[in-house]
Amino acid sequence: MDKNVYCVIMAGGGGARLWPKSRWSKPKQFLDIFGTGKSFIRLTYERFAKLVPTENFMVVTNVQYKDMVLEHIPELDESQVLCEPVGRNTAPCICYAAYSLRKRNPEAKMIVTPSDHMIMQEEEFREIISELLDFITGHNVLMTVGLTPSRPETGYGYIQKSDNNKISRVKCFTEKPNLELAQTFVQCGEFFWNSGIFIWKVKDIISAVAKYLPEHHALFSSIDDAYGTMREKEAIEQVFSVCRAISIDYGVMEKADNVYVRCGDFGWSDVGTWGSLYLLAHKDKYANAKPDDRCFTYDTRNCIISLPKEKVAVISGLREFIVVDTEDILMICPRSEEQNIRKYIDEVKFHMGDKHQ
């Protein structure tokens, strides 16, 4: 394994996706939603552990999840978990990892990955990552991994490529298009879903941040002598308290002229919605995704049903519903209304306080 290759796992998500199964107190990356015995973050670690030495992993997360990260990936040393005092979107998260990594190894190559996605065909995926690690050795580029879109999803970002090479320069990014535009994108063949997986040399991403996010560059450079010391925590708290929240896509990738995309097709899903989970799940003959052994359905079709361990359910007369039961929250809503979950979270929070978040 190349000792210059590092894997940065972004694990700061706060639990709005797949609510009420995921919560602020236990967000999606720590859930074992398919009952495989392994959480999303654990699977993410194992996926890259065949390419990256254990000591070269870094997990960036909210300080509140530090212990949970170490519990799910006990292979890591405490120093490998970078704690954000508050979430400031992906650009500050990546800056923290990149600037502290530069101090440790200026020749570092970085893989950046979300912690809560699913990849079914890991061998194919790792081949692509290896290929891209080779590619960035000889090219000063910011690589993204794109996915061939299988449906006109309006919740994702799309990447347009500029030519037909396997590794192609990016022409344009489009965040969350409307349905009509998404349909055009899918038909056209030039557009890919943005996986949120990036590969670059640490010096290339820092050059890009310096150019497109100069405030962030100034802030994260200014504490260079604190990285890896006792003063890091305090310095980072100060930086995060003033740095602007912005995504790496919007702040850097959409503006830089050296962004490339490599499209892949390796059974990816962000499992970010109950709808996407429904697509992936095993379904019974009435197209219900449910725990087979303790969920009894009558006249019920095309539903996704999630229950706490050992709970029994009897469900009759539902069509295309999401039923998610947890220890403290029960949610029942039509699959077509899933976009309202954010509203439900806010209403529960408004009336009940933070207890159920």
Add this chain to the structure above:
Amino acid sequence: MDKNVYCVIMAGGGGARLWPKSRWSKPKQFLDIFGTGKSFIRLTYERFAKLVPTENFMVVTNVQYKDMVLEHIPELDESQVLCEPVGRNTAPCICYAAYSLRKRNPEAKMIVTPSDHMIMQEEEFREIISELLDFITGHNVLMTVGLTPSRPETGYGYIQKSDNNKISRVKCFTEKPNLELAQTFVQCGEFFWNSGIFIWKVKDIISAVAKYLPEHHALFSSIDDAYGTMREKEAIEQVFSVCRAISIDYGVMEKADNVYVRCGDFGWSDVGTWGSLYLLAHKDKYANAKPDDRCFTYDTRNCIISLPKEKVAVISGLREFIVVDTEDILMICPRSEEQNIRKYIDEVKFHMGDKHQ
């Protein structure tokens, strides 16, 4: 208070009604379904405690519920709880109470009442009971209390009166008529719902049992010297092991010629179904009966929603549904399908064993 008046509370029900809120492990009579702080059996005891001396109460129940009865009515002595080794319907239950009571006080007057009904206007109710206790002093009759039917309920028994006196001889009993017949009954004005509340002298019910259920009479008479002694438990076990299961209505009331009914109108409900509970419950402006403070509904109408303490629910897009969540079972079904609950119980029992009963 008349020292010859006794109140027999029948509390042997096994939890099929209002399932999954009620269970074999905690049947309906022990539930506080309206959140008043008092269970049905507690309310039943308090309702009659203004007419009957504490020491004249008897509760007949399954041996498994003995401790629960004493917990809900701590005023009672252990000897006042008659334990059935197995349920054999109401005739053996009433025989046990009547024959053991005869030994203690041959002049006893008995009020027999279910333990899991609701009565909203207790003063009016007690006036009727007092009037009937007076009436049976001078008449050797079996009194029942009837209710003016408010809807063509097909799940109840109906009593037809033979004249227009306040206390009228019963012409006929009809168990669970079909809808057409029930509609005729309601329109005709001669029919009343059978409340399952009976008032009689102990010697009159025993005469009737001797005549119409001679086997039961022989069995319960044969252990006369065991009542109130150390041998009672063993003797009763033997009697119950051989005696035929039969209801008092079918075994005695439908056959005897000295049955009278006094109709009343005192806010009665057997709360035997989620539908009847829905009728009684406070409803929001969308006609949902639900815990106001922690059940958030959207586009949801005419539903009844029951949640465990402190549980939060978010429910969207349901019409006329029953949603009952408990610690170990979740049930969602259309209100029109409530008659299937018995089937659900059987299926859960078949697959999961008795754990969830």
